[in-house]
Amino acid sequence: MKHQVDANTEQVILEAAEKLFLEKGFAMTSTTEIAKAAGCNQALVHYYFRTKEKLFEAIFEKKMRTFVAPFLQNSDNNISFEERLTQLIEAHFDLLKENPKLPFLVFNELLTNPTRLESLKGKLAVIPQTVLSKIEKDLKAEVEKGTIRPISAFDLMLTILSLNVTLFLTAPIFRSINNMSDENFDNFIENRRRENVIIILRSLKP
Amino acid sequence: MKHQVDANTEQVILEAAEKLFLEKGFAMTSTTEIAKAAGCNQALVHYYFRTKEKLFEAIFEKKMRTFVAPFLQNSDNNISFEERLTQLIEAHFDLLKENPKLPFLVFNELLTNPTRLESLKGKLAVIPQTVLSKIEKDLKAEVEKGTIRPISAFDLMLTILSLNVTLFLTAPIFRSINNMSDENFDNFIENRRRENVIIILRSLKP
DNA sequence: ATGTTATTTAATAACTCTATTAATACGATA
């Protein structure tokens, strides 16, 4: 068992924990396991983070922010609404592509642990309001121009979320069932990126 | 602690376990907890099902079948393709409405436990093939009639799955964040049933 | 070199969980 002299041990533990939590969720991951993955003694995990819960929270909150990030960045633009929307959808898609296990973690913890949901409520409740109201305004303008049908920002967001999230949530399952090669899998994913954009744009037509 | 003389204890245990597994997943539910919920001794749980794993499997496989059921029933029809598709989407939606925790259980277990996925692979792999090929045929016919654009049955299924599943997966979260009343929540759900059908039908237009 | 602080480890307390075992209650049947 080597000492972690050079690297920041706290960071190494954090990363090992992140990987394991994403793979197996909170309950199925033990601090012993995290320590082993980080190449350190189990007590060190507690030395740096005191409890498993606190360690998880440090990771979860950061990940939560990543998860909703694309909806927050405002693309102040001279490009068309359709282009802006496409960019949003694809930004969300790409983020999930780089963090494919993220939806699992988020849903798993928010659904099984009511406390977690409660504690995040305060922090997250603000986001939808500010973001949605901006998109709402955008949508209203387009509706008046007659370029799209009337639809709530919430419904639109939920549709984007649904199409993008479920793809990455189910991808490992379909991949396994269909015995896809890396290449097939990549094609499948990229095909879906296009498909999702098409579905959403079409759903808005007047 | 009363004896469970009258009712079929095995069934009572099964139902208690089902409820708890759906709420909190496999790892977070203990046999002790199941026994308490079933009003019996913890050893009885093992007496009837030997292991927690076997108990779970008995429930999971049944639930898995429920989950994919709507895609399996063939509506041999004289009604139009659009109507048939609408019925399929709504049947799937209604099933999820009655089993809102089901997607959580299925994803949670298939994703965290590779063994589970492997063991189901054999049983489930057949289904997509038979079902998809039938829908594929339907789609091809419609494409030739010029009523829809070319699309794979798999993509269509994934879209339906995405829209319906994510709604029920995220519903408790949005409900909590937005402090929805029962009535608001019901409206929200019913509105989405319509919305999901619209999105999918529109996505198929030529 | 030496004292001081930060990091790391081994050991272990205190639980909790699964699974098994041995003993007991129940109910039908001979």
Place this chain on the structure above:
DNA sequence: TATCGTATTAATAGAGTTATTAAATAACAT
């Protein structure tokens, strides 16, 4: 009523978990 199989329970072994503590070691400034 004596007997037998099924249902049920208390007790507990055994493994694994989190968290704490005290001791050892490394790092570093003086």
